[in-house]
Amino acid sequence: MASRHFTFSFYVLTFALLLQTLSAASPLFQVCSRSENFTANSPYESNLKKLLRNLNYQTPSLGFGLGSVGQHPYQTYGLALCRGDVAAKDCKTCVSEASNEIHKRCPYNKGAIIWYDNCLLKYLNRDFFGQIDNQNKFALYNIRVVSNPTTFNQKTRELLSLLAKKASVTPKLYAAGELELGESKKLYGLTQCTRNLSSIDCSTCLDGIIDELPRCCDGKGGRVVGGSCNFRYEIYPFVSA
Numbered sequence: 001m002a003s004r005h006f007t008f009s010f011y012v013l014t015f016a017l018l019l020q021t022l023s024a025a026s027p028l029f030q031v032c033s034r035s036e037n038f039t040a041n042s043p044y045e046s047n048l049k050k051l052l053r054n055l056n057y058q059t060p061s062l063g064f065g066l067g068s069v070g071q072h073p074y075q076t077y078g079l080a081l082c083r084g085d086v087a088a089k090d091c092k093t094c095v096s097e098a099s100n101e102i103h104k105r106c107p108y109n110k111g112a113i114i115w116y117d118n119c120l121l122k123y124l125n126r127d128f129f130g131q132i133d134n135q136n137k138f139a140l141y142n143i144r145v146v147s148n149p150t151t152f153n154q155k156t157r158e159l160l161s162l163l164a165k166k167a168s169v170t171p172k173l174y175a176a177g178e179l180e181l182g183e184s185k186k187l188y189g190l191t192q193c194t195r196n197l198s199s200i201d202c203s204t205c206l207d208g209i210i211d212e213l214p215r216c217c218d219g220k221g222g223r224v225v226g227g228s229c230n231f232r233y234e235i236y237p238f239v240s241a
């Protein structure tokens, strides 16, 4: 599936256009934090390795893992989250792949985040648990344009707003659903927050990215993916039952 891919930031309204062909097994995107780096064989490195081992062990059974290793100034905090419909086996594969790949792409950065279709992995040298991440965010859209964008955009907002409400009140902070588009077509969507957000923050996070819709995915399938929440919608089913 070919998708266009761009990043944006809330603070500076610049759009960087990245073109890329995606396959399910390759990362969608990653961000390496540039503010602080560690050196090889440092205490931070060994704490990070231990954190990643813990997350690989913890995440598959619950679909979510969170933890911290070490003491200040070498303490590292991390979490991993699998998409709500992903089976434990695929979750395990994804988190393991994410750990290997982030190490290659951000080898000495104290903070990093990597996203796949099936999971995300994030770590940082400060406590970010329970906070909405408004900084790390990107959008992807399907290059296929629909025939009736006005109705389509309304239906998209309707479905995602409904799924945002639903996700924020379920324990997994995840919801998937569909909506009739007419002409026997359907719209399929999902919303999800990292499970360490409160219900209110999950709702705030999702409403925030839903407001990006006109900028990101006007008249097309798409997703906005952040460090704390994401949505995706398509005119074909993409979620496992």
Ligand SMILES: *[C@@H]1O[C@H](CO)[C@@H](O)[C@H](O)[C@H]1NC(C)=O
Pocket: 032, 034, 035, 036, 037, 109
């Ligand atoms: C950390 O490393 C990156 C390259 O990965 C570099 O761009 C950045 O300036 C470094 N930051 C510091 C604070 O040294």
Ligand SMILES: *[C@@H]1O[C@H](CO)[C@@H](O)[C@H](O)[C@H]1NC(C)=O
Pocket: 066, 129, 130, 195, 196, 197, 198
């Ligand atoms: C997030 O994780 C931290 C650390 O485990 C915990 O203290 C906090 O209660 C969690 N918050 C939520 C909303 O799950």
